[in-house]
Amino acid sequence: MVPNLVTALTGPINELEQRVLDSMPAIERWFRLEWMEHTPPFYSSVDVRNAGFKLAPVDTNLFPSGWHHLTPEMLPLAVQAAMAAIEKICPEARNLLVIPENHATDAGYLASLAQLQRIFNMAGLNVRLGSIDPAIKKTTVMALPNGDSITLEPVIRGKRRLGVKDFDPCTILLNNDLSAGVPGILEEVYEQYILPPLHAGWSTRRKSTHFKCYEEVAKRMGKLLGIDPWLINPLFEKCGAADVAPGVGLEALLTKIRRKYKEYGIKEKPFVVIKADNGAHGMGILSVHDAKELPGLRLPAQHAGPGTRATPMLQDILVQEGVLTKERMNDAVAEPVVYMMDRYVVGGFYRIHAGRGIDEDLSAPGADFVPLAFEHSTHMPQPGVRPGASAPNRFYMYGVVGRLAMLASSYELEATDPEAEVYD
Amino acid sequence: MVPNLVTALTGPINELEQRVLDSMPAIERWFRLEWMEHTPPFYSSVDVRNAGFKLAPVDTNLFPSGWHHLTPEMLPLAVQAAMAAIEKICPEARNLLVIPENHATDAGYLASLAQLQRIFNMAGLNVRLGSIDPAIKKTTVMALPNGDSITLEPVIRGKRRLGVKDFDPCTILLNNDLSAGVPGILEEVYEQYILPPLHAGWSTRRKSTHFKCYEEVAKRMGKLLGIDPWLINPLFEKCGAADVAPGVGLEALLTKIRRKYKEYGIKEKPFVVIKADNGAHGMGILSVHDAKELPGLRLPAQHAGPGTRATPMLQDILVQEGVLTKERMNDAVAEPVVYMMDRYVVGGFYRIHAGRGIDEDLSAPGADFVPLAFEHSTHMPQPGVRPGASAPNRFYMYGVVGRLAMLASSYELEATDPEAEVYD
Numbered sequence: 001m002v003p004n005l006v007t008a009l010t011g012p013i014n015e016l017e018q019r020v021l022d023s024m025p026a027i028e029r030w031f032r033l034e035w036m037e038h039t040p041p042f043y044s045s046v047d048v049r050n051a052g053f054k055l056a057p058v059d060t061n062l063f064p065s066g067w068h069h070l071t072p073e074m075l076p077l078a079v080q081a082a083m084a085a086i087e088k089i090c091p092e093a094r095n096l097l098v099i100p101e102n103h104a105t106d107a108g109y110l111a112s113l114a115q116l117q118r119i120f121n122m123a124g125l126n127v128r129l130g131s132i133d134p135a136i137k138k139t140t141v142m143a144l145p146n147g148d149s150i151t152l153e154p155v156i157r158g159k160r161r162l163g164v165k166d167f168d169p170c171t172i173l174l175n176n177d178l179s180a181g182v183p184g185i186l187e188e189v190y191e192q193y194i195l196p197p198l199h200a201g202w203s204t205r206r207k208s209t210h211f212k213c214y215e216e217v218a219k220r221m222g223k224l225l226g227i228d229p230w231l232i233n234p235l236f237e238k239c240g241a242a243d244v245a246p247g248v249g250l251e252a253l254l255t256k257i258r259r260k261y262k263e264y265g266i267k268e269k270p271f272v273v274i275k276a277d278n279g280a281h282g283m284g285i286l287s288v289h290d291a292k293e294l295p296g297l298r299l300p301a302q303h304a305g306p307g308t309r310a311t312p313m314l315q316d317i318l319v320q321e322g323v324l325t326k327e328r329m330n331d332a333v334a335e336p337v338v339y340m341m342d343r344y345v346v347g348g349f350y351r352i353h354a355g356r357g358i359d360e361d362l363s364a365p366g367a368d369f370v371p372l373a374f375e376h377s378t379h380m381p382q383p384g385v386r387p388g389a390s391a392p393n394r395f396y397m398y399g400v401v402g403r404l405a406m407l408a409s410s411y412e413l414e415a416t417d418p419e420a421e422v423y424d
Numbered sequence: 425m426v427p428n429l430v431t432a433l434t435g436p437i438n439e440l441e442q443r444v445l446d447s448m449p450a451i452e453r454w455f456r457l458e459w460m461e462h463t464p465p466f467y468s469s470v471d472v473r474n475a476g477f478k479l480a481p482v483d484t485n486l487f488p489s490g491w492h493h494l495t496p497e498m499l500p501l502a503v504q505a506a507m508a509a510i511e512k513i514c515p516e517a518r519n520l521l522v523i524p525e526n527h528a529t530d531a532g533y534l535a536s537l538a539q540l541q542r543i544f545n546m547a548g549l550n551v552r553l554g555s556i557d558p559a560i561k562k563t564t565v566m567a568l569p570n571g572d573s574i575t576l577e578p579v580i581r582g583k584r585r586l587g588v589k590d591f592d593p594c595t596i597l598l599n600n601d602l603s604a605g606v607p608g609i610l611e612e613v614y615e616q617y618i619l620p621p622l623h624a625g626w627s628t629r630r631k632s633t634h635f636k637c638y639e640e641v642a643k644r645m646g647k648l649l650g651i652d653p654w655l656i657n658p659l660f661e662k663c664g665a666a667d668v669a670p671g672v673g674l675e676a677l678l679t680k681i682r683r684k685y686k687e688y689g690i691k692e693k694p695f696v697v698i699k700a701d702n703g704a705h706g707m708g709i710l711s712v713h714d715a716k717e718l719p720g721l722r723l724p725a726q727h728a729g730p731g732t733r734a735t736p737m738l739q740d741i742l743v744q745e746g747v748l749t750k751e752r753m754n755d756a757v758a759e760p761v762v763y764m765m766d767r768y769v770v771g772g773f774y775r776i777h778a779g780r781g782i783d784e785d786l787s788a789p790g791a792d793f794v795p796l797a798f799e800h801s802t803h804m805p806q807p808g809v810r811p812g813a814s815a816p817n818r819f820y821m822y823g824v825v826g827r828l829a830m831l832a833s834s835y836e837l838e839a840t841d842p843e844a845e846v847y848d
Contacts, residue, residue, distance in 0.1 A: 025518075028507070028548020032515050073497050077504060080768050083452070084508055091456050094449075124452020344504050 013052050016232075019225045020397045027400055030224055031343065031407070038410040040343040042085060042173070042195040046402040047351070047363065048336045049323035053266050055397065056234040056323045057405035058273070059363070060210055062200045063177040065101075066349070067119070068111035069369040070339060074347030075119065081341035082123035088342075089193055090170050096125040097162065097169035099155065099186075101176050102133035107145055114150045116175065119341075130155040130164045132176070132185055139165075157185045161192055171195060178203050179279070199416050200409075206277045207318045208238035209416065214408035221404055230260055232401055235321040238277060247291035250274075250319050254291070257321050271322035271359050276315050285361040287322055324358045329370050335362050336395075338402030345399040437476050438811035440656070443649045444821045445811075451824055454648055455767065455831070462834040464767040466509060466597070466619040470826040471775070471787065472760045473747035477690050479821065480658040480747045481829035482697070483787070484634055486624045487601040489525075490773070491543070492535035493793040494763060498771030499543065505765035506547035512766075513617055514594050520549040521586065521593035523579065523610075525600050526557035531569055538574045540599065543765075554579040554588045556600070556609055563589075581609045585616055595619060602627050603703070623840050624833075630701045631742045632662035633840065638832035645828055654684055656825055659745040662701060671715035674698075674743050678715070681745050695746035695783050700739050709785040711746055748782050753794050757782050760819070762826030769823040 020027065045064035046057045070078065086093055098120075100113050117127045131140075131152045140152045153164035162172055162185070171193040174186075178201025186198060198204070215233055222229030235256055237249035250272055257270040271289040327334040332352040339347045350370045353362040385393055414420065444451065469488035470481045494502065510517055522544075524537050541551045555564075555576045564576045577588035586596055586609070595617040598610075602625025610622060622628070639657055646653030659680055661673035674696055681694040695713040751758040756776040763771045774794045777786040809817060838844065 025545060025548050025550050028546070029516075029518055032507070032511055032517075032548055035511070036515050077500055080501060080504055083456070083768070087456055087459070091460050092453075094453055121449060122452070124449050124456055126449050344507070 017393055017397050020400055021393055023225055034407055035343050041409050043341045044406045046338045046405040048338060048398050048401055049325045050327050051324040052326040053264055054231045055401055056232055057401055058323055060405045060409050062196050063175050065109050065112040067115040069349040070347040078119045078341055078346040079122045081344040081346050082119050085342035086123055093125060093170045095167060095169040096120050096127045096171050096173055097130045098173045099130055099132055099176050110142055110150055111144055114148055128164050128167050132183055162189055177201055199418055200413055202278050204416055208277050210408055210412050211236050213411040214405055217404050217408045234323055237319045239317045239319055251291040253319055273320045273322045275318045277318045287359050322359055333358050336398050338398050340406050441817055441821050442811040444824055445817055447649055458831055459767050464830060465833050467765045468830045470762045470829040472822050472825055473749045474751050475748040476750040477688055478655045479825055480656055481825055482747055484829045484833050486620050487599050489533050489536040491539040493773040494771040502543045502765055502770040503546045505768040505770050506543050509766035510547055517549055517594045519591060519593040520544050520551045520595050520597055521554045522597045523554055523556055523600050534566055534574055535568055538572055552588050552591050556607055586613055601625055623842055624837055626702050628840055632701050634832055634836045635660050637835040638829055641828050641832045658747055661743045663741045663743055675715045677743055697744045697746045699742045701742045711783050746783055759786050760822050762822050764830050
């Protein structure tokens, strides 16, 4: 299947593409200098929305699944990036323990785990999957649709170390976003590297902090490119749970967006998206075009699993500028997802959803995944090609925005590090 | 064109493939530990010969050309590796000057330069090509067959720095093997990085030193894999020019090879290859099956260009175990060439030569180049596939041998570094 990517996009996005392409060496150098000062998240995926007039990240996942959607052509890049990441963290590493989500039974998620295991195996590590799900009491082999299988083993907590039976890892890779809180079994592990750090989990993370950091990063990239940072930055307001009903912050945000739409002569109807500030998996994401739609709205509370810290039922809310997606794959609305390992873009795919509109969240049941529509050379921009006409150039731009969001996460994790040394 | 790779290989090579595959995490970790102690060459290419019963590198090029033979799928790997390399050497780098071979007029070589320029451009550098060829007196634009062009500019030597007009690089990348000696213009440059270092040029390098280092590396890998290192190591003798006619060293080497062939029950006729110990480009490489063939043989002297240090006419000789190649592409004899950037395998291709035999050097006029025969995933071994049946597994093995030769170069450059500090 070679999907037909329709990006009939004209206007500002093509100018942005041209500027991004013209500035390629400067952009790459800028990132290189940033990574001298900041540590990239171990891995990440970023949902990007391309509205035709602006391009912005809307979600940054620091415990990405979906690795099985990367094509075979992309895998060597992931392996190479994994090698670079391991080399920096623990070059002597021999054993890696991956801790997956609890309730890991979804065939797609299991396939993603198998792919991760494969990537790190090829990067030179013995990899085992250690579950902290109380339901996994013994070694459990789970079959995959393609005939492979993966083996989940219960994590064993020693006095100072984590492992599984007869396997002592030097590094623990979390593929569990801790949205139900940090379980005690992961706490006070001082002899092993836990990556990403525990405070990257949703029990600590706040979307508002992430997008605050992103705003800063977008401003600087806007300056480098000579563009209005709004073209790559979704506006947002953080509201306490009580603020939603009156919708004050929401109305203020809609006003700001209307002003921007007017400035750029955009005819679309502005909207905002309401998300739990500490939520994962797009639970309870709502699109709202008018504060009048609000009364009666109530976000579903987060799931709190047994044996974890309870999450407050009344939660803070992120009200974020809605970014349309103008990309379509066949007849379905599509949004690109960019995958990164260490500082490198290693691949991506389109998330498509036939049942959703261009102003709706696509990360929902019924979503499908399509490899990036360009057969070759997805990371290799083609200088000299007319803006909007080159899929690789478009993807290069997505990769830049994805990396900006990753860099924002890096700032975010520094700012929220409970063990950071504070210099007065 | 999807070339048909015929590797009807059975016997020891398949056992080797199996062991390499089974030991993958251990091999990768071993390399990782080596790179903690040793600096990989900036870039390299290694000619590998697969005799069916043994697999060995026969030439390691530290100023590789042929980059244009890498397929579009491989380029992102090269860009990612280039990013990693730059980051280590000079993360602030903005400008890179590439110094090509003199007499750079061959269309293939120009296409390789264009590809290199593209790779480093995408890795985030402004790249210019600065020629030290006395014939290039002004900016010279040269057309490529595909419609692109490249621009050679004469190198300008300041008191302390090298550059071209209005371009001050922080790093100078040599793509010139200095086989005619180190020109004065490159000497005493202390403010810029010159990579590879001048002593990687053929005016200093000796093949015998390289293969001595390779022997050491092969022994250690042999131990890790639990195999006779001869299976990956070509035997050799270094001879003074005067030794060739009597052929004493040559006869001794043939005897050693015969013993090994007998040990493994190999029916082929042993042979040796005679090379200039300080030579590049396979000039004057001869295959000899018997010392009696020797009288009257004389190797062509190396070319010594104007304005360079003269190379002695009487040169030392490397007599090396000949390694058959049993690989064929269509009807032509083929040998794989592995490309590396920094510590990473970034691609490769088959060098084929319809007019040469399985015991002859293929790096000669009339050679052709075919992208690696596996469409996808060239770097991704497939565990569980029967030895000999998986092209990716075969290529993974080539990549391991290529990296062993690269590691040997790293040892070699340390041993020959004129500025190395000597600890007594």
